[in-house]
Amino acid sequence: MPALHEPQHWPDSGTGAAQKTHDGGKSRPIPLLTTGNRLVDSVFMGLSMTRMPDSRNWFEPMPVERRRRIPPLHRIDGVHVELDGRRLVNFASNDYLGMADHAEVCNAASRAIEEEGLGSGASRLISGDAPQWPELERELAEWKGYDAALLLGSGMLANMGLPDALADRHTDVFCDRLSHASLIDGARLCRGRMRRYPHLDMVQLASMLADSNAERRIIVSDGVFSMDGDCAPVGELIGMAERFDAIVVIDDAHGTGLLGPEGRGLVAEAGLAGHARLIEVGTLGKALGAYGAFVLGARPVIEGLVQRLRTLIYSTALPPALAAAASCAVRLAREGSARERLQANLAYFLNQAEMHSLPLLPSRTPIQPLMIGADASALRTSEQLREQGYYVPAIRPPTVPEGTARLRITLSAGHDIDQIDGLTKALANIMGDRV
Numbered sequence: 001m002p003a004l005h006e007p008q009h010w011p012d013s014g015t016g017a018a019q020k021t022h023d024g025g026k027s028r029p030i031p032l033l034t035t036g037n038r039l040v041d042s043v044f045m046g047l048s049m050t051r052m053p054d055s056r057n058w059f060e061p062m063p064v065e066r067r068r069r070i071p072p073l074h075r076i077d078g079v080h081v082e083l084d085g086r087r088l089v090n091f092a093s094n095d096y097l098g099m100a101d102h103a104e105v106c107n108a109a110s111r112a113i114e115e116e117g118l119g120s121g122a123s124r125l126i127s128g129d130a131p132q133w134p135e136l137e138r139e140l141a142e143w144k145g146y147d148a149a150l151l152l153g154s155g156m157l158a159n160m161g162l163p164d165a166l167a168d169r170h171t172d173v174f175c176d177r178l179s180h181a182s183l184i185d186g187a188r189l190c191r192g193r194m195r196r197y198p199h200l201d202m203v204q205l206a207s208m209l210a211d212s213n214a215e216r217r218i219i220v221s222d223g224v225f226s227m228d229g230d231c232a233p234v235g236e237l238i239g240m241a242e243r244f245d246a247i248v249v250i251d252d253a254h255g256t257g258l259l260g261p262e263g264r265g266l267v268a269e270a271g272l273a274g275h276a277r278l279i280e281v282g283t284l285g286k287a288l289g290a291y292g293a294f295v296l297g298a299r300p301v302i303e304g305l306v307q308r309l310r311t312l313i314y315s316t317a318l319p320p321a322l323a324a325a326a327s328c329a330v331r332l333a334r335e336g337s338a339r340e341r342l343q344a345n346l347a348y349f350l351n352q353a354e355m356h357s358l359p360l361l362p363s364r365t366p367i368q369p370l371m372i373g374a375d376a377s378a379l380r381t382s383e384q385l386r387e388q389g390y391y392v393p394a395i396r397p398p399t400v401p402e403g404t405a406r407l408r409i410t411l412s413a414g415h416d417i418d419q420i421d422g423l424t425k426a427l428a429n430i431m432g433d434r435v
């Protein structure tokens with residue numbers, strides 16, 4: 001099998017008509033379908049002479065600088081990975097608090113596997129509850145300051161399902177342009193009408209809300225933006241919801257565990273957790289080091305979601321071991337020592353970056369994007385860092401807007417000062433050489 005990211009060349013079967021390929025105009029034969037019926041065969045033949053796609057030539061090949069790669073990465077510990085036989089310091093993970101390889105968190109998962117087995121076997125609505133799920137839901141609701149929580153398989157599932165469950169065709173859904181793909185896709189696929197507003201632009205949002213004559217309105221936004229590291233103005237969004245009679249869905253995947261009192265997140269930091277106009281989403285796969293997601297809100301909305309949220313109803317439930325691991329991680333995150341180490345690392349990184357005049361986007365969170373611009377330069381910088389022992393992937397369109405390719409540096413409580421020093425110096429050298 002060719003590697004996923006390599007251009008695909010297929011052997012010449014010698015039985016078909018020649019066709020122009022997408023990759024550089026080389027021609028290659030296409031196997032012809034024959035049915036024994038002359039009329040049908042000639043139609044097939046006609047089609048195949050122009051173009052007859054099968055699964056092998058279905059997609060246009062991506063230009064090299066746009067091609068996504070799945071690197072063969074082995075995680076050595078919380079902050080080291082091995083790539084192509086080399087040990088690199090990992091500045092690419094969302095495991096901000098080092099929970100993914102924390103001994104207590106991993107032991108909690110192992111114990112739950114012994115008790116409950118690995119997979120959950122079916123949707124929760126079919127096979128019932130393992131004790132770890134309601135327990136984690138209670139803990140999350142209490143920690144984050146809401147009436148109730150509902151666990152889901154992943155953040156993608158939560159966000160793809162929520163707009164569909166909440167919106168009918170008389171609903172307008174307003175979405176920050178730089179929201180995570182899962183929120184945007186969820187809003188796009190639901191029965192309501194999606195409207196996108198420019199990133200953080202409350203004036204534009206207000207004008208779009210004022211123009212809306214839908215029966216119901218939903219505003220959706222990341223809390224901490226995943227590729228920019230900046231924060232939604234939660235207070236202003238709720239103010240808008242009150243003024244224009246809307247509800248707000250905030251996905252605080254990247255604020256949970258990090259911001260606010262006890263790491264309760266961006267919304268709690270703004271003192272707005274549990275607000276009646278708010279539904280919050282969080283994930284277990286980032287600062288909590290596990291996998292899965294949750295929705296928080298008033299009890300009636302959570303109960304309503306159990307009836308309507310198709311990505312809950314028609315999807316196999318989260319493995320109980322992941323819920324057990326996440327419960328343990330919530331307890332550790334609340335204690336605060338990992339958060340303090342992360343804050344110290346972040347302060348040191350920002351200080352060094354300023355000293356070396358690195359072109360960071362403004363962010364007070366562990367997501368620290370370094371703006372490059374052109375796709376090829378971002379890839380080259382990432383490769384140069386790799387040569388010097390640091391793993392920081394390039395993020396390119398369509399994940400970010402055209403012309404804003406960047407390195408997404410993420411900091412962890414597990415990094416030490418030498419590693420941060422090394423990274424900022426390496427970056428300063430690479431960027432300096434380029435000027």
Ligand SMILES: Cc1ncc(COP(=O)(O)O)c(C=O)c1O
Nearest residue numbers: 154155156180222226253283285
């Ligand atoms: C803001 C945000 N929401 C949702 C998700 C998706 O969550 P999950 O990885 O659990 O599917 C991500 C990234 O993974 C994200 O960055």
